[in-house]
Amino acid sequence: MTATIPDVKKSWSSVINTVTIGATVEEGGTRTSAITIGGETTLPVHHFEGEVPHPPVVAMEVWDVPAEDWPDLVKEPFAEVMTDPGAWAKRCVDEYGAQLICLRLAGCDPNGENRSPDEAAKVAKRVLESVGVPLIIWGCGNTDKDNEVFPVVAEAVSGENCLLGTITEDNYKTLTALGTAYHHKLIAESPVDINMAKQVNILALDIGFPPENILIYPSTGALGYGIEYVYSIMQRLRIAGLKGDKVVAMPILCDIGIEVWGVKEAKASEGEVPEWGDARKRGPMWEAATAYVYLLAGADILIMRHPEAVRATKETIARLMGGGGTS
Amino acid sequence: MILIGERINAGFKDIATAIREKNEAPVQTWARKQAQRGADYLDVNIGAASRNPEDMAWLVETVQAAVPTKISVDSTNIKILEAGLEARDGRGALINSTTADPGKLEKLVPLAVKHNASLLGVAMDERGSPPDADRRVENGAMIFMTAVEGGLDPDRIILDPILMPLKFMQEQARHVLETIGQYTNLSDPSPHISVGLSNIASKTTQRSLILRTFLVMAIGQGLDAAICDVMDDELIAAIATAELILNKEIYSDSYVRAFRLKAGASG
Numbered sequence: 001m002t003a004t005i006p007d008v009k010k011s012w013s014s015v016i017n018t019v020t021i022g023a024t025v026e027e028g029g030t031r032t033s034a035i036t037i038g039g040e041t042t043l044p045v046h047h048f049e050g051e052v053p054h055p056p057v058v059a060m061e062v063w064d065v066p067a068e069d070w071p072d073l074v075k076e077p078f079a080e081v082m083t084d085p086g087a088w089a090k091r092c093v094d095e096y097g098a099q100l101i102c103l104r105l106a107g108c109d110p111n112g113e114n115r116s117p118d119e120a121a122k123v124a125k126r127v128l129e130s131v132g133v134p135l136i137i138w139g140c141g142n143t144d145k146d147n148e149v150f151p152v153v154a155e156a157v158s159g160e161n162c163l164l165g166t167i168t169e170d171n172y173k174t175l176t177a178l179g180t181a182y183h184h185k186l187i188a189e190s191p192v193d194i195n196m197a198k199q200v201n202i203l204a205l206d207i208g209f210p211p212e213n214i215l216i217y218p219s220t221g222a223l224g225y226g227i228e229y230v231y232s233i234m235q236r237l238r239i240a241g242l243k244g245d246k247v248v249a250m251p252i253l254c255d256i257g258i259e260v261w262g263v264k265e266a267k268a269s270e271g272e273v274p275e276w277g278d279a280r281k282r283g284p285m286w287e288a289a290t291a292y293v294y295l296l297a298g299a300d301i302l303i304m305r306h307p308e309a310v311r312a313t314k315e316t317i318a319r320l321m322g323g324g325g326t327s
Numbered sequence: 328m329i330l331i332g333e334r335i336n337a338g339f340k341d342i343a344t345a346i347r348e349k350n351e352a353p354v355q356t357w358a359r360k361q362a363q364r365g366a367d368y369l370d371v372n373i374g375a376a377s378r379n380p381e382d383m384a385w386l387v388e389t390v391q392a393a394v395p396t397k398i399s400v401d402s403t404n405i406k407i408l409e410a411g412l413e414a415r416d417g418r419g420a421l422i423n424s425t426t427a428d429p430g431k432l433e434k435l436v437p438l439a440v441k442h443n444a445s446l447l448g449v450a451m452d453e454r455g456s457p458p459d460a461d462r463r464v465e466n467g468a469m470i471f472m473t474a475v476e477g478g479l480d481p482d483r484i485i486l487d488p489i490l491m492p493l494k495f496m497q498e499q500a501r502h503v504l505e506t507i508g509q510y511t512n513l514s515d516p517s518p519h520i521s522v523g524l525s526n527i528a529s530k531t532t533q534r535s536l537i538l539r540t541f542l543v544m545a546i547g548q549g550l551d552a553a554i555c556d557v558m559d560d561e562l563i564a565a566i567a568t569a570e571l572i573l574n575k576e577i578y579s580d581s582y583v584r585a586f587r588l589k590a591g592a593s594g
Binding site for chain 1: 576577578579580581584585588
């Protein structure tokens with residue numbers, strides 16, 4: 001007797017936006033390569049029922065100042081280059097295979113070094129000169145300061161088609177205007193809240209910013225720290241986008257490293273918790289496992305820190321995309 | 328929600344005159360206005376202004392030159408429907424409409440298949456307007472079955488249970504609501520269900536209130552399309568809210584704006 005397996009393939013009526021970050025010389029920038037993401041016509045890894053034309057990509061994080069508060073384990077691979085964001089970025093690309101660089105302007109924070117907009121712009125230019133991959137530029141998180149810094153930085157990197165972030169429900173006008181004026185893409189941030197994720201997009205679209213130039217950042221939680229909430233929000237956003245809700249049909253970005261390297265499971269030394277085993281393996285594994293979960297939820301860009309986690313994640317992406325991996 | 332903009336219809340004086348004088352401006356103005364407001368289809372109807380299929384072709388071409396929106400060719404005359412479909416530049420179309428008359432279905436189902444168009448079927452037969460829900464369901468089911476057997480994708484079939492003026496046939500609105508609920512059981516997924524909304528408010532003084540109250544009640548029953556005045560902001564806001572309450576859309580504080588943006592982008 002043979003049983004017939006019912007065909008459960010689903011077809012979706014719509015498609016996730018395709019977004020390209022970085023401009024090559026022909027496109028008016030100086031990048032040696034651009035990155036294209038999005039364009040999915042189905043859920044993640046559902047290759048049997050639709051297209052995932054652009055594999056997710058891994059960005060590595062570089063700061064404008066030495067990242068003093070990173071745990072030693074994740075500072076170590078960059079120890080001699082942390083004082084030079086250009087060299088730091090170059091190491092991420094040349095040695096660790098970063099597909100984009102995420103420059104975090106932590107040094108501009110008024111509670112830290114309070115660096116000037118000009119200094120931030122200089123660092124951004126330095127990173128662009130040092131590597132050929134596209135650039136994500138992330139503000140320090142202080143709204144007022146970011147609104148002072150970004151006008152200078154966005155102009156300085158004009159023509160490079162960078163990804164700037166973040167806009168939020170309460171603070172979107174400055175960055176949206178800059179994205180329009182200098183042709184950059186934007187990251188729309190919301191605090192693990194699907195309604196606000198939609199709202200910030202509407203606000204940006206409503207003042208004429210094109211939906212194709214927005215990425216959704218629904219916030220990120222490390223494995224064990226609310227990951228399931230973010231996962232379900234990403235799923236709902238992706239399903240709504242595939243069903244035709246153009247307001248949420250954007251690729252999704254996850255900020256993995258900053259979350260993972262703040263939790264004890266990743267950063268505690270063996271001395272502190274002997275039963276958790278080798279910290280050198282545990283930390284990168286925690287970061288890679290977190291990234292893996294978000295890949296399954298539909299992440300298009302993962303921002304990461306540890307080279308081992310980056311290597312494992314890129315291998316995972318190759319496998320999930322049907323490439324079989326590298327080892 | 329599939330919004331079919333009702334305004335390019337020779338029942339309106341400015342459009343009737345435009346058709347007679349071959350004046351593109353009023354037609355294109357209404358095409359742009361309705362498209363901007365999120366119409367998924369623009370209904371085009373030469374009505375009593377002309378019996379000449381070439382006028383329908385002109386009307387379709389005129390609309391197409393202004394906006395990329397899909398066209399709903401609206402006529403009871405098959406020659407006029409054909410002329411409208413053939414005048415298209417390849418964009419999507421809706422045939423508005425057939426009835427449950429076998430002679431009509433025999434011609435219009437193949438026409439829809441040939442032009443890859445959707446087909447709107449009004450639940451009327453040779454006996455005239457249906458007096459109750461049973462007749463509406465019978466006619467709707469007959470249209471649906473005939474269209475599917477004729478090779479039309481179920482997603483391309485839209486059933487219309489026929490609205491009657493509330494002022495003169497008050498009992499009919501309830502039958503229509505009941506019919507909508509029953510249509511949703513005809514197939515899985517449900518066929519699309521539409522009404523020509525303005526009928527219900529004919530000759531009433533509280534026109535817009537009746538229109539949007541009925542529409543919300545009908546959406547609650549499963550209605551997912553309407554030929555209506557897409558310029559009516561309160562009507563659109565009521566639709567957006569009804570869809571939100573049914574959890575068809577993700578909530579956001581600006582959900583009405585989102586509905587407009589979404590409709591505009593897909594139109």
